Amino acid sequence: MADLNHMLKLLNELDDQIVGCMRCGMCQSVCPVFAETGREADVARGKIALLEFLSHEMIKDAEAVKERLDKCLLCGSCAAACPSGVKALDIFIKARAIITAYLGLSPVKKAIFRGMITKPALFNNLLALGSKFQGFFTTPVNDIIGSSCSKLLSPLLGDRHLLSLADKPLRGNGTIDTAPGLSGLRVAFFYGCVVDKMFTSVGEAVLKVLRHHGVGIYMPVDQVCCGVPSLASGDLKSYEDLVRMNLKVFGKGDFDYILTPCGTCTSAFHHIWPLMNSGFSQSERETIAMLADKAMDINAFIADKLGVSKAEPAAGAKTVTIHDPCHLKKSLGVSGQVRTVLGANPNLKQVEMAGSDVCCGCGGSFNLQHYSVSTKIGKKKRDSIVATGADVVAAGCPACMMQIADMMSQAGDRIAVKHPVELYAQTLG
Amino acid sequence: MVSQSLKQAFVGIVGAENVMDAEADKHSYSYDAAVLDPVLPALVVRPSEMDQVGRIVKLCNDNGLPLTVRGAGSNLSGGTIPSKGGIVLLSNALNKILEVNEEDMYAVVQTGAITAKFAAAVAAKGLFYPPDPGSQAVSTLGGNVAENAGGLRGLKYGVTKDYVMGVNFFDVEGNYCKSGSKTVKCVTGLNIPQLMVGSEGTLAVMSEFILKLVPPPQAAKSMMAIFPDIMTASRTVSAIIAAKVVPCTLEFMDNFTIGAVEGFAKVGLPTDAGSLLLIEVDGHPAQVAEEAEKVEAICKANGCTRIQVAKDAVERNKVWEARRAALSSLARLRPTTVLEDATVPRSKIPAMMQALDKIAKEYKLTIGTFGHAGDGNLHPTILCDRRDKEEFHRVEKGVDAIFEAALGLDGTLSGEHGIGLAKSRWMEKETNRASVLFSKRIKAAVDPKNVLNPGKILGE
Numbered sequence: 094m095a096d097l098n099h100m101l102k103l104l105n106e107l108d109d110q111i112v113g114c115m116r117c118g119m120c121q122s123v124c125p126v127f128a129e130t131g132r133e134a135d136v137a138r139g140k141i142a143l144l145e146f147l148s149h150e151m152i153k154d155a156e157a158v159k160e161r162l163d164k165c166l167l168c169g170s171c172a173a174a175c176p177s178g179v180k181a182l183d184i185f186i187k188a189r190a191i192i193t194a195y196l197g198l199s200p201v202k203k204a205i206f207r208g209m210i211t212k213p214a215l216f217n218n219l220l221a222l223g224s225k226f227q228g229f230f231t232t233p234v235n236d237i238i239g240s241s242c243s244k245l246l247s248p249l250l251g252d253r254h255l256l257s258l259a260d261k262p263l264r265g266n267g268t269i270d271t272a273p274g275l276s277g278l279r280v281a282f283f284y285g286c287v288v289d290k291m292f293t294s295v296g297e298a299v300l301k302v303l304r305h306h307g308v309g310i311y312m313p314v315d316q317v318c319c320g321v322p323s324l325a326s327g328d329l330k331s332y333e334d335l336v337r338m339n340l341k342v343f344g345k346g347d348f349d350y351i352l353t354p355c356g357t358c359t360s361a362f363h364h365i366w367p368l369m370n371s372g373f374s375q376s377e378r379e380t381i382a383m384l385a386d387k388a389m390d391i392n393a394f395i396a397d398k399l400g401v402s403k404a405e406p407a408a409g410a411k412t413v414t415i416h417d418p419c420h421l422k423k424s425l426g427v428s429g430q431v432r433t434v435l436g437a438n439p440n441l442k443q444v445e446m447a448g449s450d451v452c453c454g455c456g457g458s459f460n461l462q463h464y465s466v467s468t469k470i471g472k473k474k475r476d477s478i479v480a481t482g483a484d485v486v487a488a489g490c491p492a493c494m495m496q497i498a499d500m501m502s503q504a505g506d507r508i509a510v511k512h513p514v515e516l517y518a519q520t521l522g
Numbered sequence: 523m524v525s526q527s528l529k530q531a532f533v534g535i536v537g538a539e540n541v542m543d544a545e546a547d548k549h550s551y552s553y554d555a556a557v558l559d560p561v562l563p564a565l566v567v568r569p570s571e572m573d574q575v576g577r578i579v580k581l582c583n584d585n586g587l588p589l590t591v592r593g594a595g596s597n598l599s600g601g602t603i604p605s606k607g608g609i610v611l612l613s614n615a616l617n618k619i620l621e622v623n624e625e626d627m628y629a630v631v632q633t634g635a636i637t638a639k640f641a642a643a644v645a646a647k648g649l650f651y652p653p654d655p656g657s658q659a660v661s662t663l664g665g666n667v668a669e670n671a672g673g674l675r676g677l678k679y680g681v682t683k684d685y686v687m688g689v690n691f692f693d694v695e696g697n698y699c700k701s702g703s704k705t706v707k708c709v710t711g712l713n714i715p716q717l718m719v720g721s722e723g724t725l726a727v728m729s730e731f732i733l734k735l736v737p738p739p740q741a742a743k744s745m746m747a748i749f750p751d752i753m754t755a756s757r758t759v760s761a762i763i764a765a766k767v768v769p770c771t772l773e774f775m776d777n778f779t780i781g782a783v784e785g786f787a788k789v790g791l792p793t794d795a796g797s798l799l800l801i802e803v804d805g806h807p808a809q810v811a812e813e814a815e816k817v818e819a820i821c822k823a824n825g826c827t828r829i830q831v832a833k834d835a836v837e838r839n840k841v842w843e844a845r846r847a848a849l850s851s852l853a854r855l856r857p858t859t860v861l862e863d864a865t866v867p868r869s870k871i872p873a874m875m876q877a878l879d880k881i882a883k884e885y886k887l888t889i890g891t892f893g894h895a896g897d898g899n900l901h902p903t904i905l906c907d908r909r910d911k912e913e914f915h916r917v918e919k920g921v922d923a924i925f926e927a928a929l930g931l932d933g934t935l936s937g938e939h940g941i942g943l944a945k946s947r948w949m950e951k952e953t954n955r956a957s958v959l960f961s962k963r964i965k966a967a968v969d970p971k972n973v974l975n976p977g978k979i980l981g982e
């Protein structure tokens with residue numbers, strides 16, 4: 094069990110935050126889970142009421158509260174729309190840490206977080222092994238999306254259509270450490286787990302863009318997971334271990350910005366690490382604050398710092414539609430920049446989908462625990478994409494890319510799923 | 523508590539996945555948007571077919587189980603708090619739009635349809651459903667009818683009751699009853715649809731509505747007028763109406779609210795202004811241009827220090843951004859927001875504002891006031907922290923004083939938020955004993971076992 098004082102402190106912070114909820118119910122209008130289930134416990138207001146019961150009457154049925162708290166994508170739509178300014182997302186993250194500390198971590202999660210993700214050498218080796226043997230278990234289904242499915246593993250994976258692990262992870266490039274070029278800028282590149290192991294093309298595109306614009310790169314391969322998956326499962330210990338490992342790697346701060354191609358990772362640096370920093374020493378907290386200041390999404394960096402010019406769509410340009418990932422738009426306010434970045438590609442015409450910032454339903458472990466709700470939400474996103482008639486859908490978050498690919502592949506759509514930076518990189522010689 | 527066999531009976535009607543009795547679920551149906559103590563229901567059921575509703579109501583009546591219908595639970599008067607326990611019936615799966623008739627301009631829609639979605643669906647067919655409560659993104663039409671909800675357009679277009687042509691409902695014995703008609707005129711029998719409007723779930727469980735639709739206005743113009751004090755703004759409101767101009771929206775904000783909005787939304791309001799009017803005229807383009815000019819002149823003649831007429835959609839949206847931000851900006855200042863609904867005849871707004879000022883001083887309360895000046899419907903909003911017992915006690919006293927003041931000015935307890943639990947003990951004061959008894963006799967006749975939302979409106 095985690096340090097009791099620490100938990101009490103979190104509990105008090107929670108009380109101060111939940112009291113601001115005026116029970117107006119306006120969060121119902123934006124919550125993707127509530128839209129599917131119509132159940133009050135699935136929307137922020139209901140969860141906050143449960144937590145109030147929890148902190149005032151102590152824990153009567155913590156399992157039940159946990160179960161309801163877990164049924165949430167942590168998409169932040171409720172917080173972004175709340176008239177009263179209730180930071181529901183922050184509340185849920187803290188609450189999950191408290192409840193998990195109280196109930197203990199499930200054996201499966203313990204194995205994943207404490208036994209694997211916080212042991213980077215083992216984690217990387219396991220996935221390397223996985224990438225070698227995945228071909229034996231899966232059958233390719235959609236060449237445009239690059240997805241496959243597996244009858245053999247279906248007890249584990251359900252009907253999911255998955256993207257393959259990369260033959261060689263991004264870290265296979267080794268640590269990169271170059272001086273600023275023409276731009277005068279030098280950035281740290283935090284690629285995040287999924288880009289490292291699955292979407293290496295996204296990582297390569299980032300490197301290409303940075304090199305093209307004369308930006309110095311610091312890409313250490315001993316960087317580890319940003320910690321959000323652990324935290325979302327309430328595993329404060331793993332989260333803190335991972336953050337500490339990253340602080341060691343990036344703590345010198347000898348770069349102007351720390352860039353990621355993943356909305357969730359950027360919001361981890363920018364928002365979640367400073368929010369959940371009470372377990373760290375003063376000097377660690379200072380490093381966290383420094384990194385929070387320097388953290389930037391790749392699209393924002395290209396649009397705001399490198400400056401790109403708009404290209405008129407060429408004859409025969411393909412159409413692209415844009416999904417705005419929750420953590421990118423709702424936590425970081427990055428959406429216009431994505432359009433700017435894509436606007437630089439003359440081979441693309443942009444077409445907006447209805448509800449571009451409606452959650453795709455992935456939500457990390459939500460997808461594992463509540464696949465049927467996740468799929469219902471994802472199918473709506475798929476329908477909005479298809480309705481635009483686009484050839485490509487762009488999403489600035491690898492988790493959304495996986496979910497959208499799964500949904501479209503299952504429906505047999507022939508629409509490519511790309512990260513905006515990949516599409517931008519195509520324009521560079 | 524509901525026995526296992528009774529629970530099984532509900533399961534038999536709606537299926538196990540639509541019956542909830544876990545403590546953790548019951549907590550999330552114990553409250554609504556009113557600042558009142560929560561009460562847990564015994565069981566929550568979520569029907570998705572109309573015939574299930576009739577069977578649920580009958581089961582409740584046969585067993586003397588209190589039944590409270592819950593739409594979005596956004597009401598501000600405790601209407602959905604199951605104060606006597608019993609069953610909460612969720613209406614949000616009964617949300618189909620059954621018919622939108624463009625020729626005869628009506629729609630038939632189920633109770634759980636969301637107001638804004640319904641309005642958008644009829645707008646897509648070139649028609650207009652005007653009632654637009656601030657909660658329309660979540661509120662249900664059933665909740666709107668049961669509370670007789672108003673909105674920003676009330677002055678010119680009226681409120682929910684003005685659009686209800688027919689109501690189908692289940693009586694307490696579970697019989698399906700029809701009332702009203704799709705015709706514009708209908709005087710068959712008692713005016714049951716209007717009896718249902720504002721009945722807050724105490725007389726029947728409503729299932730479908732026939733709602734009147736109108737042609738949308740072709741044009742609209744909005745403006746924001748700034749005044750040095752509340753008196754000049756109120757005089758202007760009366761002067762506009764006296765000049766036979768009926769804006770669709772005529773909203774008001776006091777100095778405190780202006781400061782709060784500017785602090786949060788930063789829309790460029792002068793924080794030293796005494797008060798502010800947000801005005802929109804709509805209709806035929808020629809009429810809109812003429813009325814907008816008239817309104818502008820009246821504002822200037824009545825002491826308005828600055829007026830900003832929106833030139834395009836962007837500027838128009840800015841005006842409404844200020845209004846939309848009123849409650850949010852206030853709500854962010856303190857943990858608890860008590861949104862009241864005191865309403866007085868238009869001409870008495872200045873007197874009501876003076877009374878509010880006095881109440882704030884006497885009970886040491888922070889009150890920001892905004893609202894629908896055009897129909898005298900003010901929303902004094904008390905900001906406090908309900909964890910502070912002493913402060914909250916003063917708030918309760920202040921709320922009583924607000925009702926007292928409104929009634930003293932020939933006003934009403936509720937312009938649009940309903941009576942529910944929050945104001946039932948004041949009913950006799952606004953009407954009189956005989957009138958309350960009359961209402962109680964109606965209730966007793968249609969619901970002899972007091973099953974339907976007991977304790978609401980009429981108290982015990």
Ligand SMILES: Cc1cc2nc3c(=O)[nH]c(=O)nc-3n(C[C@H](O)[C@H](O)[C@H](O)COP(=O)(O)OP(=O)(O)OC[C@H]3O[C@@H](n4cnc5c(N)ncnc54)[C@H](O)[C@@H]3O)c2cc1C
Pocket residue numbers: 116117118119554555590591592593594595596597598601602613633654655656657660661662663664665666667668669670671672673674722723724726727728729849938939940975
């Ligand atoms: C931010 C905010 C802004 C608001 N702005 C406005 C406003 O501008 N104007 C306004 O008038 N109100 C406003 N309200 C109050 C509230 O939204 C309205 O009262 C609304 O009509 C309630 O709808 P609901 O679906 O949430 O109903 P609920 O709160 O679920 O229920 C309200 C009442 O209706 C009953 N009921 C619901 N469905 C049925 C049915 N099928 N049969 C019988 N009884 C039923 C319930 O039992 C309850 O008594 C606001 C509230 C909030 C939180």
Ligand code: SF4
Pocket residue numbers: 113114115116117118119120121137138141171174175176177178179181
């Ligand atoms: S929108 Fe905000 S204040 Fe309203 S119920 Fe949801 S969390 Fe609470």
Ligand code: SF4
Pocket residue numbers: 123124125126127135136137164165166167168169170171172181182
């Ligand atoms: S974070 Fe997203 S899924 Fe969770 S309650 Fe808020 S809106 Fe719903």
